[in-house]
Amino acid sequence: MKKVAKFFNKCSLGGKLSILFLIFLMLMAVFGTIFARHSAFIPSGSAFTAPNSEHFLGTDDLGIDLWAQLCEGAKLSLTIGICSALLSGIAGSFIGIICGYYGGVLDKIVMRISDILIAIPSLPLMIVMGVFFGAAIRNIILVLAIFSWTGPARIARSKVISLKEEKFIKIAESYGGGIFYLTFKHFLPAVFPIVMVSFIRLINRGIVSEASLSFLGLGDPTAKSWGLILNHAISFKAIYFTDFWKWWLVGPFAAITLTVLSIAILARDTEKFLNVKL
Numbered sequence: 001m002k003k004v005a006k007f008f009n010k011c012s013l014g015g016k017l018s019i020l021f022l023i024f025l026m027l028m029a030v031f032g033t034i035f036a037r038h039s040a041f042i043p044s045g046s047a048f049t050a051p052n053s054e055h056f057l058g059t060d061d062l063g064i065d066l067w068a069q070l071c072e073g074a075k076l077s078l079t080i081g082i083c084s085a086l087l088s089g090i091a092g093s094f095i096g097i098i099c100g101y102y103g104g105v106l107d108k109i110v111m112r113i114s115d116i117l118i119a120i121p122s123l124p125l126m127i128v129m130g131v132f133f134g135a136a137i138r139n140i141i142l143v144l145a146i147f148s149w150t151g152p153a154r155i156a157r158s159k160v161i162s163l164k165e166e167k168f169i170k171i172a173e174s175y176g177g178g179i180f181y182l183t184f185k186h187f188l189p190a191v192f193p194i195v196m197v198s199f200i201r202l203i204n205r206g207i208v209s210e211a212s213l214s215f216l217g218l219g220d221p222t223a224k225s226w227g228l229i230l231n232h233a234i235s236f237k238a239i240y241f242t243d244f245w246k247w248w249l250v251g252p253f254a255a256i257t258l259t260v261l262s263i264a265i266l267a268r269d270t271e272k273f274l275n276v277k278l
Contacts, residue, residue: 007273015269018262025259029078032071040064040072040224051247058247060229061236070251072224077259080137080210084144085202092149093195096156097187101164101179107157114150122147126209130218137220140213144206152198156191163190193274200267204260211256226252 038044043063051058057066099107133139214227229252
């Protein structure tokens with residue numbers, strides 16, 4: 001707790017506001033049923049109700065409360081962002097450690113694969129793979145992880161290449177220390193601070209990618225993600241000639257923008273706090 005308090009005190013004003021907003025967002029995701037009076041899936045009022053004391057952000061074309069949908073979307077976006085970042089961060093770190101430690105043909109093959117994934121535009125391939133695997137949430141997480149592990153892998157590889165020449169690593173090897181011992185005892189503690197910054201940024205990428213796929217109609221149609229709310233709003237043609245956009249579009253768009261901005265500022269302050277030289 002002392003380190004958390006120290007980190008919060010060293011954050012910039014934008015970083016502190018970002019942390020407070022992200023805490024509020026997590027509360028929305030976890031306690032959505034308390035924050036929202038109505039269901040995010042069942043109509044609770046008339047269609048296109050303007051914001052009032054009963055419906056904070058109004059209702060959509062089906063009479064479903066938009067504030068409840070935003071709370072449900074926060075849960076989905078954070079789940080996909082964090083899970084895809086965890087999967088790609090852990091997998092990428094271990095791949096990078098193995099490649100950096102052993103080198104050789106394995107290292108060359110993996111790095112060329114990562115070069116290809118970096119060079120190819122990810123969103124078009126995500127669209128293709130999303131159609132191929134299906135729109136289930138676990139499939140979206142898997143697709144995002146496939147295109148996100150390269151960053152942590154390269155960071156971990158670079159750190160291990162310089163670290164494996166240190167004397168304490170050579171001594172550990174001379175006493176029989178294998179790859180598993182070296183990884184958990186020496187490599188992971190050294191790699192963790194650098195990968196932590198990358199992990200925070202991967203959460204951002206996961207949220208934006210999921211919102212993009214859902215906005216294009218490739219997300220789970222049964223879920224209430226922010227991107228899907230925007231997709232439904234844009235698909236309703238009358239929105240261009242009415243005032244509905246004021247509460248139907250602004251809410252999810254502001255949620256995505258503020259979340260991405262907050263996580264970006266948090267990643268910057270975390271990098272400064274850890275004094276990481278990338």
